[in-house]
């Protein structure tokens with residue numbers, strides 16, 4: 001049985017994981033989406049954060065990288081499981097059974113840091129979309145794209161950044177956007193031309209054409225004149241943003257979040273919750289407020305797990 005399971009790999013889950021390993025607790029952190037960082041990763045990766053104590057200014061995606069590195073640098077760090085959503089928690093003798101999208105786990109304590117809910121990529125919504133293994137929603141490493149023909153769908157910062165990045169390794173990069181103007185930083189949009197990315201706008205994707213699990217081409221339609229184009233592809237990368245699905249655990253909640261005690265215990269004994277998923281009088285839904293909550297919750301969990309231990313306060 002684990003000592004602690006943390007549900008959610010946003011900034012609060014990552015920081016709580018660091019604290020848990022500093023307290024020598026053994027356990028697992030589950031993140032339901034394909035990447036860590038929660039809102040920082042999904043909603044504002046390029047935004048500068050300027051209200052963290054002593055840091056000055058840091059880009060959100062760089063801060064996520066630092067939080068992941070910090071927790072991984074501890075030799076007895078928690079196991080971090082990406083793409084594993086927690087579906088249910090149920091009381092068992094001495095703790096809880098945690099059911100994820102991949103299996104069942106047992107733990108004495110749970111810390112919920114699910115924030116706004118699980119982020120998942122917004123899909124194209126074409127009937128055969130799930131059939132193709134070369135239709136992707138994120139880019140993990142550049143090697144497989146070497147000398148390939150790629151089409152990026154979308155017009156925001158991440159779509160434009162990915163098109164520019166891939167242009168350095170691919171034989172051909174296309175970007176298809178349904179509006180006349182990109183919603184991305186102008187310098188990145190200007191780079192598309194320098195990087196010889198072929199731009200199709202305003203175009204909408206009409207069909208995905210392939211055999212078995214291999215997508216071979218896509219057909220796109222111009223939105224203002226009657227014109228279809230077919231683009232041969234080795235990979236398509238969809239960048240339509242994210243949607244969130246809130247977690248529904250059997251906990252006492254109000255409209256603004258899960259109700260917690262002053263030590264962040266929920267209505268279920270030994271289930272704690274911190275960060276944007278909780279609400280109490282005076283709660284501020286930002287990072288520093290949540291980090292303080294993590295300190296209190298992890299300290300309390302350690303005290304309960306190890307009543308005779310001299311609990312550390314500084315590290």
Ligand SMILES: Cc1cc2nc3c(=O)[nH]c(=O)nc-3n(C[C@H](O)[C@H](O)[C@H](O)COP(=O)(O)OP(=O)(O)OC[C@H]3O[C@@H](n4cnc5c(N)ncnc54)[C@H](O)[C@@H]3O)c2cc1C
Nearest residue numbers: 008010012032038039086115116117118119275276286287
């Ligand atoms: C545009 C914008 C700008 C902001 N700027 C600032 C700022 O400058 N400074 C500041 O302090 N705060 C800022 N915030 C607020 C800050 O981002 C949040 O307070 C913070 O992200 C909360 O962290 P969290 O870990 O509680 O939740 P989230 O960031 O929402 O992360 C929750 C994580 O849990 C995962 N998850 C959810 N359900 C499950 C499940 N069932 N199983 C597994 N994983 C699950 C999600 O996929 C997600 O990764 C900003 C917010 C927004 C929207």
